[in-house]
Amino acid sequence: DSGVTQTPKHLITATGQRVTLRCSPRSGDLSVYWYQQSLDQGLQFLIQYYNGEERAKGNILERFSAQQFPDLHSELNLSSLELGDSALYFCASAPGGDEQYFGPGTRLTVT
Amino acid sequence: DQQVKQNSPSLSVQEGRISILNCDYTNSMFDYFLWYKKYPAEGPTFLISISSIKDKNEDGRFTVFLNKSAKHLSLHIVPSQPGDSAVYFCAASGGGADGLTFGKGTHLIIQP
Numbered sequence: 001d002s003g004v005t006q007t008p009k010h011l012i013t014a015t016g017q018r019v020t021l022r023c024s025p026r027s028g029d030l031s032v033y034w035y036q037q038s039l040d041q042g043l044q045f046l047i048q049y050y051n052g053e054e055r056a057k058g059n060i061l062e063r064f065s066a067q068q069f070p071d072l073h074s075e076l077n078l079s080s081l082e083l084g085d086s087a088l089y090f091c092a093s094a095p096g097g098d099e100q101y102f103g104p105g106t107r108l109t110v111t
Numbered sequence: 112d113q114q115v116k117q118n119s120p121s122l123s124v125q126e127g128r129i130s131i132l133n134c135d136y137t138n139s140m141f142d143y144f145l146w147y148k149k150y151p152a153e154g155p156t157f158l159i160s161i162s163s164i165k166d167k168n169e170d171g172r173f174t175v176f177l178n179k180s181a182k183h184l185s186l187h188i189v190p191s192q193p194g195d196s197a198v199y200f201c202a203a204s205g206g207g208a209d210g211l212t213f214g215k216g217t218h219l220i221i222q223p
């Protein structure tokens with residue numbers, strides 16, 4: 001158990017809809033990262049937050065957004081969903097170094 | 112363009128033998144490398160890492176070797192155990208890249 005929690009575990013929704021994925025980092029970790037893992041790709045970095053502020057952006061679509069709240073939990077919002085957004089979404093937290101600790105992931109299925 | 116490559120999608124090794132997983136990278140500015148292990152339906156678990164100023168790091172049965180001139184790293188597992196069967200991801204950080212850059216993984220199967 002990494003100490004990082006993600007909810008929900010599974011999510012099935014229709015095209016065009018909007019969903020919110022939630023992540024609680026390990027106690028004391030200020031950084032939260034979001035990654036997407038689809039079938040034909042490895043883990044792709046989406047976005048990083050540090051202590052409530054956006055720190056870095058990766059391959060994140062404009063339809064996706066994230067935020068980190070004062071209690072350090074983070075939410076990833078995915079809107080106007082397309083079939084190709086079906087993937088595993090992982091959240092990771094880090095105490096400040098390069099080592100990141102991953103949650104169990106949310107499997108999103110868009111039908 | 113993939114900056115971190117794991118060219119073997121799968122690897123089968125007998126229990127008790129050495130498992131060697133390979134990883135190549137193209138970005139010479141990467142300065143920290145990590146290996147993660149992933150079981151089905153779980154998130155990746157951090158295994159071992161190495162800084163670019165070192166060429167070897169050891170932790171129990173796991174050793175990571177870094178060859179900077181060849182832009183190559185490898186993970187050695189000795190001896191291999193059935194519980195080592197999992198997907199192993201190589202990742203890199205630094206070099207102007209944000210977040211970790213992952214390879215596509217190698218599925219290691221330990222046979223009894």
